Amino acid sequence: MIYRRKTYKIEASLRSEFNLHFNKTLLPTQLKYGARLVGRWMTKGKNKDEIEIFAIWEYDSYEDYINIENKVRSDKEHVNRIQDWFEKIGGREKLKKYLKDEIKEDFLETTLL
Template sequence: MIHKRNTFQIKPEYISEFNYLFHKYIYPEFIKKGAKLIGRWTNEAQDEVVEIWEFNSKAHYESVNFEIDQNKEECEKLNSYVTESKEDFLTTTVPQGGSYHPPKHIMSVSGYITNEKGEVLLVRNFHRSNTLEIPGGQVEEGETLEQAIHREILEETGVEVKLIGITGIYQNMSRGVTCVVFRGEYYSGTIRTAEDETSEVFFAQLTEENLNDYITREHFRNRTLDAMHANYLPYEAFYLRPYELITRYESHVKND
């Protein structure tokens, strides 16, 4: 297992175009070929992007990059937004000092959100364009799960929601990601897409019969079906020393 860090200096006026190409082309191609994105960060000035990727071996890294480089049109377009780039392989000691360890696990959240007609909020992400899915994303450091799902849904769809409870927990062993799914209701806002993130956002009348027409990936269908027929799980967020309860959802069953 090796970890490679890419650092790009970007012309600030082209940061949106650079990110669009990353989500549209680079990310899905790397993932398809077995690479794993550990993290990606943009600085406040919007002129530097840092990525850390994980590969099975040096040979795996070289084969993935060789195939990516064959698409000269996309690579030239990407490079036109970059003023300078640097890459290095991370070992146990990072050049700045200290030790680097990839995250042991990533926590994410998704939301099964319905409107007054009982329709479900769906999105199509740029890097998973072959399926629709319920909105969501990664939990940021210092966030509760509840804060994260409110933020992610607002960012991806423009919608604010009222949460009811948690309907399931799903662990992706291949990617090291655990997803917690909430069920909730539309509260306010006008649905819209998010630049460089979602290409479609809409409410749809989902049923067990038509679910496959919208959601093509099995693990997304499973969590959507569980939320459709929800058995709610208890949830608490709290601080210790001294104990301070931030939020709690009681365990209960809702029959639709």
């Protein structure tokens, strides 16, 4: 079993739209192909204008993660919904304005026996 942690730092003004996008667009497709969401949380960043959002996903193996990601990325309806969201917020370049740091992703392995 492995866990993937994905972290975003965004401007607080994008919080509602970003969370709605996750729940309506990203989450359903991930679940459709077998990803398992452990949880998703947010906290205030270093200043009041910044929010940190992170999710923990569970996979049977790294290969399982790769297979699921390949299915998600090849799902044309999903890709179209993401493109529509980019257009709604003003394009990818505008999204970069809202991101306070690069998107981080790492994989966690348990230390419990």
